[in-house]
Amino acid sequence: MSAPQLVFTWHDWVSLFTHFLGLSLMSLGGAISTTSEMQRYLVERQGWLTPAQFGDSVALAQSSPGPNVLFVALLGWNVGLNNGSTAAALCGVVIAMIGIMLPSTVFTYQVAQWAHRNRERRAVRAFKQGMAPLVIAMLLSTAWLLASGSGAGPDHWPLWLLSAASCIVIWRTRLHLLWMLASGAVLGALQLV
Numbered sequence: 001m002s003a004p005q006l007v008f009t010w011h012d013w014v015s016l017f018t019h020f021l022g023l024s025l026m027s028l029g030g031a032i033s034t035t036s037e038m039q040r041y042l043v044e045r046q047g048w049l050t051p052a053q054f055g056d057s058v059a060l061a062q063s064s065p066g067p068n069v070l071f072v073a074l075l076g077w078n079v080g081l082n083n084g085s086t087a088a089a090l091c092g093v094v095i096a097m098i099g100i101m102l103p104s105t106v107f108t109y110q111v112a113q114w115a116h117r118n119r120e121r122r123a124v125r126a127f128k129q130g131m132a133p134l135v136i137a138m139l140l141s142t143a144w145l146l147a148s149g150s151g152a153g154p155d156h157w158p159l160w161l162l163s164a165a166s167c168i169v170i171w172r173t174r175l176h177l178l179w180m181l182a183s184g185a186v187l188g189a190l191q192l193v
Contacts, residue, residue: 004047006083013095016048016079020072020099025107031069031100032062033138036145038075048079063181072100143167158193 006012019041023034035058042049049057057078061071076096080089118124143163166180187193 003050003053003078003082006048006079008083008088013091015046016076016092017095017099020096021103024100024103027100027104031072031104032142033135035071035142036138038072039145042075042079048082049075053078053082069097069100072096158187162187162193 023031023037026037027034039051039054043051043054054075057074058071061074062068064070073093073096076092076094077089078092079096080087080092083089083092115124162184166184169175170177170180184193
């Protein structure tokens with residue numbers, strides 16, 4: 001599927017910005033936890049990115065050194081490139097990054113100060129414990145989206161086995177994540193997954 005040729009109006013840029021503003025306030029486990037909603041909005045609802053562009057953007061940014069949130073910049077870049085120019089791509093990066101970073105940064109700073117002052121309160125401790133399952137569920141939905149984005153259904157068991165084994169190894173050992181990425185790359189190059 002080829003990249004869509006877009007012609008954004010100011011309304012489209014505002015829509016992209018406000019959507020990322022809202023996602024920023026939902027990103028309790030980091031921006032990566034809202035990936036499934038980003039995919040729904042950018043690919044399925046708006047058609048600004050193809051599924052391949054979306055998956056490639058997330059995979060490339062996650063495999064690169066740097067902060068987790070870099071994939072948002074790459075999504076903005078690709079939306080802008082689909083508008084036909086490098087200037088639009090840079091605009092997409094700025095809009096997406098400010099949208100995803102501004103609210104959560106301000107909110108996190110304020111809440112962290114308050115939570116530190118009130119860290120011994122029972123309600124604060126309960127809130128922290130109650131948020132853990134929600135964050136884990138959002139991360140699992142992202143993992144499912146990325147694993148199924150390649151078009152591999154349940155019948156492609158080597159991919160799912162590798163994914164499950166990687167999760168268990170990362171969870172139960174101190175083995176660095178890059179070893180899992182390297183192993184997956186080798187198995188992919190050998191066309192085993």
